[in-house]
Amino acid sequence: MTCSQTSQCILTTVGCFIYDFQTLLTGIVAIGVAIVAGIPVWKQLKDTNLQTRISHRETLATLMRDALARFGKVETAMREPLSMADRLTFYPDGEPMEIDAEGAHQLEQAFHGVLDWYLVILADTEHADIEARKLELRSAIEKLVSTLSDAHWADHNSQQDEDHNFSNEEWAEIEARCAAAKIEASSRVSKVSKAYRALTDAHEAWVLSLRCQIAKLDRKIVSA
Numbered sequence: 758m759t760c761s762q763t764s765q766c767i768l769t770t771v772g773c774f775i776y777d778f779q780t781l782l783t784g785i786v787a788i789g790v791a792i793v794a795g796i797p798v799w800k801q802l803k804d805t806n807l808q809t810r811i812s813h814r815e816t817l818a819t820l821m822r823d824a825l826a827r828f829g830k831v832e833t834a835m836r837e838p839l840s841m842a843d844r845l846t847f848y849p850d851g852e853p854m855e856i857d858a859e860g861a862h863q864l865e866q867a868f869h870g871v872l873d874w875y876l877v878i879l880a881d882t883e884h885a886d887i888e889a890r891k892l893e894l895r896s897a898i899e900k901l902v903s904t905l906s907d908a909h910w911a912d913h914n915s916q917q918d919e920d921h922n923f924s925n926e927e928w929a930e931i932e933a934r935c936a937a938a939k940i941e942a943s944s945r946v947s948k949v950s951k952a953y954r955a956l957t958d959a960h961e962a963w964v965l966s967l968r969c970q971i972a973k974l975d976r977k978i979v980s981a
Contacts, residue, residue, distance in 0.1 A: 821967040838867040846943035853943035858912035865905035890956035901945040907938035
């Protein structure tokens, strides 16, 4: 190989090295620029995620406050009717007691429409498990009211008057149903109480779930 060829080879090698080095530097600079440019984007994304979590937390907190306030009204509305029902259909030792006509009438008035604002007007507005328990309570209350109506009807109406003209057979059936309803009332009250407890449990479970979700979000927000 001649000196000229050797020099040309060296120059070519040096040129390639310089080109590769320049390419490397360009790549490093490009990466650096991308990182620097990406910092605001990453920060913006982080801020967006934080804001989303804060917004979600506020939504859950509102749901929990509304649920607690709403069920507080339910508890207030049910307290006296349930207490009255217990006094009129059970002895102090817990044994079922036959209700009398006057008690049946009073209890019917106490339960009639007592939770319509919640069980009817606000139907299908809450968690599925709560809605299922609301349906059960609504059905139990309706059956109790119907039984109480039967329990006092014969005592407060006549076989024959301006509005009624029952045959002896029909009136005997009404009186028999009235007597049976007075005994049945205690079991109807028990079913209402059971359905109400189930609704209370479902509500408490839902509130606990909301509290846990809020606490989890709080930890993420603090660590952000």
